[in-house]
Amino acid sequence: MKLKFAAKASSANPTKTVVTARNFQIIIDEPKDLGGTDDGANPVEYVLGALAGCLNVVGHVVAKEMNMPLNGLSIELEGDLDPAKFMGKSAKERAGYQEIRVKITPDTTADIETLGQWLAAIEERCPVSDNLQNPTPVKITLA
Amino acid sequence: MKLKFAAKASSANPTKTVVTARNFQIIIDEPKDLGGTDDGANPVEYVLGALAGCLNVVGHVVAKEMNMPLNGLSIELEGDLDPAKFMGKSAKERAGYQEIRVKITPDTTADIETLGQWLAAIEERCPVSDNLQNPTPVKITLA
Numbered sequence: 167m168k169l170k171f172a173a174k175a176s177s178a179n180p181t182k183t184v185v186t187a188r189n190f191q192i193i194i195d196e197p198k199d200l201g202g203t204d205d206g207a208n209p210v211e212y213v214l215g216a217l218a219g220c221l222n223v224v225g226h227v228v229a230k231e232m233n234m235p236l237n238g239l240s241i242e243l244e245g246d247l248d249p250a251k252f253m254g255k256s257a258k259e260r261a262g263y264q265e266i267r268v269k270i271t272p273d274t275t276a277d278i279e280t281l282g283q284w285l286a287a288i289e290e291r292c293p294v295s296d297n298l299q300n301p302t303p304v305k306i307t308l309a
Numbered sequence: 310m311k312l313k314f315a316a317k318a319s320s321a322n323p324t325k326t327v328v329t330a331r332n333f334q335i336i337i338d339e340p341k342d343l344g345g346t347d348d349g350a351n352p353v354e355y356v357l358g359a360l361a362g363c364l365n366v367v368g369h370v371v372a373k374e375m376n377m378p379l380n381g382l383s384i385e386l387e388g389d390l391d392p393a394k395f396m397g398k399s400a401k402e403r404a405g406y407q408e409i410r411v412k413i414t415p416d417t418t419a420d421i422e423t424l425g426q427w428l429a430a431i432e433e434r435c436p437v438s439d440n441l442q443n444p445t446p447v448k449i450t451l452a
Contacts, residue, residue, distance in 0.1 A: 168407075171353050172387040175361035180369035183362040187354035188340070194362030197331070202366075209363035209437050210314050211330035216355035217447070218318035219326040219337030223345075223352065224395060226323035231397055242452075244315040252367060252434050254374055262439035264311075264446075271452035281451055289449050291395050294352050296405035298445045303407075304360070306432050308424055309385075309414035 179203060200249070210263065213298075214243040220294035221270065228287045234280055237273040266298065322346060343392070353406065356441075357386040363437035364413065371430045377423055380416040409441065 173187040181202035185192040194209055196202025207215065218241045229236035245263035250256035272281065289295055316330040324345035328335040337352055339345025350358065361384045372379035388406035393399035415424065432438055 167393065168389045168391055170387055170389050171351070171357065171406075172385070173350075173354055173357040173361060175358070175365065175384040175386070177365045177369070177381045177383070181366050183358075183365040185358040185361050187350040187358060190350040190354070192350060192355065192358040194358060194365075196366060207316075207330040207333040207335060208314070209359045209366065210440075211316055211333070212335065212355055212359035212362065213437060213440060214314065214316040215318070215326075215328040215330060215335040215337060216352045216359060218316060218328050219355065220352035221449075222318070222320045222326040222337075223324050223339060226320070227395070227397065238320045240317070240319040242315070242317050244313055246311045246313050247436055248311055250310065252370070252436055254370065254434070260439055260443065261434050262436035262443075262445065263314075266445060266447045268447065268449040269452050270449060285449060285451060289447070291397070291404050293390055293395055293405035294356060295447055295449075296403055297353075297356060297441055299447050300403065300405075301444060302405065302409060302441045304409045304411060304432070304438055304442050306364075306411040306413060306428060306438075308428060309412050 182206070210245065210247065214245065214266070217266065217268065217294045217298065218243055220292045221268070221288060224288050224292045225270070225272070228284055228291065232280065232284060234276045234284055235274050239270055239272045242269045243267070325349070353388065353390065357388065357409070360409065360411065360437045360441065361386055363435045364411070364431060367431050367435045368413070368415070371427055371434065375423065375427060377419045377427055378417050382413055382415045385412045386410070
């Protein structure tokens with residue numbers, strides 16, 4: 167089975183993008199210190215958000231399979247990137263995040279061995295983690 | 310120079326995640342047919358949104374550098390994934406998008422050769438496109 171997901175977007179200005187996915191609207195912008203109008207989180211912050219949302223869903227699916235009690239979780243995420251390539255100043259470093267660090271705090275009574283198995287399964291099965299960690303073809307064409 | 314971006318998230322329920330990035334809140338959920346409470350776009354739709362936002366910003370940065378007129382753009386994005394791995398039913402296919410297709414419609418008078426150069430530069434320099442197309446280390450730890 168394959169599921170198709172889709173979104174449409176249009177530029178409200180050079181940094182602000184209005185995205186529609188099903189009946190939801192997503193506002194993306196850049197902060198003022200990156201030249202933006204600061205009307206929303208920026209694209210790479212949304213990448214962290216998408217990863218967090220995915221880890222929550224898969225974390226609960228896997229916990230249920232394992233009969234592991236899970237009353238919720240919190241997640242802290244961060245990543246560093248060098249804006250030089252994106253700004254056209256240098257191409258020495260990659261354009262995107264060089265690394266993404268994620269710290270998960272599960273609300274659970276599970277022991278450490280169970281938690282290790284849980285974490286390994288989540289990382290392996292989370293779609294967003296897969297798309298970041300492994301190459302994903304992005305085919306861009308002009309209309 | 311390195312810029313750090315960060316986000317915090319907590320589970321409102323097993324499918325709904327509330328993410329905070331700076332002063333912005335992002336609500337992520339799953340549609341009802343994927344077992345969710347449908348309070349927001351889902352994680353993989355946010356991936357498409359993040360890519361769209363990034364292409365808009367970088368598209369305008371590159372157009373300005375090239376002195377290419379650009380009065381805005383619209384973007385359509387789609388991707389397919391097999392939910393079997395994420396749901397724990399099969400591990401034959403990868404967990405995430407197998408391919409992401411993007412169609413950009415720029416509002417411009419530029420000729421086709423200029424547009425080709427513009428598109429190649431965007432794809433190369435967009436941080437989100439880089440993080441999807443090339444391997445990105447994701448280091449997940451338990452608190």
